């Protein structure tokens with residue numbers, strides 16, 4: 001059947017099971033928008049193309065399927081760059097479709113021409129410039145295949161206006177993806193499996209480093225079975241949170257820069273690290289020269305490029321984590337490991353004393369209190385989407401996630417402005433789920449225009465602004481490392497309650513600890529979007545902290561007796 005390139009775009013999206021796209025129109029993508037009128041796919045009109053990419057990313061992370069964003073050429077496409085880079089760093093499967101100027105105008109500095117395949121080459125898993133209607137279907141179908149297989153990631157398809165307007169015979173079967181040289185199905189040799197099993201069964205002080213790969217691979221059950229069988233304690237990366245139930249007795253909590261101190265000590269004392277779908281980010285390792293000096297290392301990862309990239313390992317098992325674990329499991333010896341687990345337990349004591357949760361209500365409202373109360377009120381249920389900064393770390397520390405895909409956060413790029421649009425995507429993917437945004441007063445202002453998208457789409461999202469009047473995480477670095485010289489970190493904020501109201505949404509302000517639970521309950525009882533402005537302590541800091549590049553065990557701990565904030569010191 002003959003179809004235009006524009007019609008083929010929507011046919012292919014439907015064939016890929018897409019029911020929703022996030023986008024913003026403009027001249028070079030107009031033929032596609034016109035053809036969209038005949039499609040069943042729902043289009044969500046965003047307020048900024050960065051928002052569209054974060055929504056597609058949030059959709060992907062909440063659903064485990066591919067998210068789709070669409071924009072015009074030039075500024076539309078360049079506005080997507082931050083969202084694409086965010087998805088790339090966190091291995092999130094997103095397909096971006098952009099319009100491009102007519103093929104004969106390419107290279108002429110035509111109106112709204114940007115070489116977006118050139119711009120996004122290093123931040124996409126793959127990208128395409130399509131200049132003929134015949135090439136639309138193969139490019140889009142291949143884009144989905146590449147985005148979701150192997151190590152997931154963003155793929156961009158740039159389609160010239162004439163390719164959208166031109167027509168050709170459309171036969172989806174002949175467009176089956178066969179990307180040359182693409183091998184998402186690598187497998188380690190048998191000898192590596194034997195080496196891994198030997199190390200695992202001999203280890204006295206093993207630790208599992210549980211990463212995002214657990215969630216991407218759907219390997220929660222296999223990892224838990226593995227850990228239980230050999231009594232191996234686990235720790236998660238920021239992006240691994242939810243991959244293992246927080247309440248599991250072997251789950252020690254998060255590792256790294258703002259991880260639990262006992263976890264970092266356990267890693268430093270371990271004789272075997274089992275890295276499961278994680279990439280030894282610098283936030284996780286600290287100083288590589290002193291990282292886990294006594295440990296042998298086994299790395300299971302789907303991407304060969306990750307092996308020996310930051311940390312040199314003794315054994316590498318390339319492949320999908322779940323598949324690899326299914327093979328390993330029957331060979332893993334049973335263990336009890338009372339001594340090692342008891343030792344780790346003894347490392348916890350000091351931290352409990354320093355935990356701000358244990359403070360009586362002194363009139364100060366701490367973000368930690370807000371997040372802990374939010375967790376207790378929503379336990380077992382909500383998807384939390386965070387932005388980047390101190391509030392993100394407090395969320396990771398004080399909100400206990402029991403299930404995969406219930407924490408959505410920008411880890412690798414650390415993109416402020418991610419939370420609000422990503423939450424919109426998550427809500428669209430899981431309409432029945434309770435979705436909370438946890439966002440700083442700074443990051444919220446980067447993408448708050450998407451409140452209009454929430455209003456237009458009549459979404460029910462709960463927004464918790466952790467309002468400390470600062471670019472808090474940067475202020476903390478200035479407090480610790482720049483003698484409290486707060487250059488460009490104090491914020492003068494709008495009235496967030498009135499702002500919500502301007503969009504026809506409900507706004508509430510909370511300034512005291514005893515107001516937190518009633519406000520959360522009222523927000524949950526309401527059917528529309530509610531924004532809560534939690535006005536918290538301005539100069540609180542995230543503890544513990546491993547200074548950038550320092551040894552993993554050299555953590556700055558919350559002073560004891562507790563100094564509540566820098567202004568008390």
Ligand SMILES: Cc1cc2nc3c(=O)[nH]c(=O)nc-3n(C[C@H](O)[C@H](O)[C@H](O)COP(=O)(O)OP(=O)(O)OC[C@H]3O[C@@H](n4cnc5c(N)ncnc54)[C@H](O)[C@@H]3O)c2cc1C
Pocket residue numbers: 089090091150151152210211212213214216217236237238239240254255256257258259276277278279280281283284300301302303306319320321322388389392393410411412413414415473
């Ligand atoms: C302010 C701030 C502070 C931070 N502090 C911390 C901190 O204290 N601790 C911390 O942990 N993080 C922290 N981070 C996050 C950190 O920067 C990284 O994003 C995070 O550590 C990466 O986790 P990951 O390696 O598990 O996930 P990713 O970066 O997503 O890597 C996933 C890995 O899994 C592999 N993989 C994917 N699919 C599969 C599969 N099917 N099978 C097998 N392998 C697969 C990939 O190839 C990749 O190697 C912080 C971020 C910010 C913004």
Ligand SMILES: Cc1ncc(C[n+]2csc(CCOP(=O)(O)OP(=O)(O)O)c2C)c(N)n1
Pocket residue numbers: 387388389390391392413414415416417439440441442443444466468470471472473474
């Ligand atoms: C787009 C972007 N610009 C700058 C930064 C650097 N940065 C990291 S955290 C942070 C402060 C965030 O402030 P806020 O949103 O108020 O959150 P808080 O740390 O106060 O919880 C900044 C500026 C970033 N991560 N992303």
Ligand SMILES: [Mg+2]
Pocket residue numbers: 440441442466467468469470471472
């Ligand atoms: Mg702030």
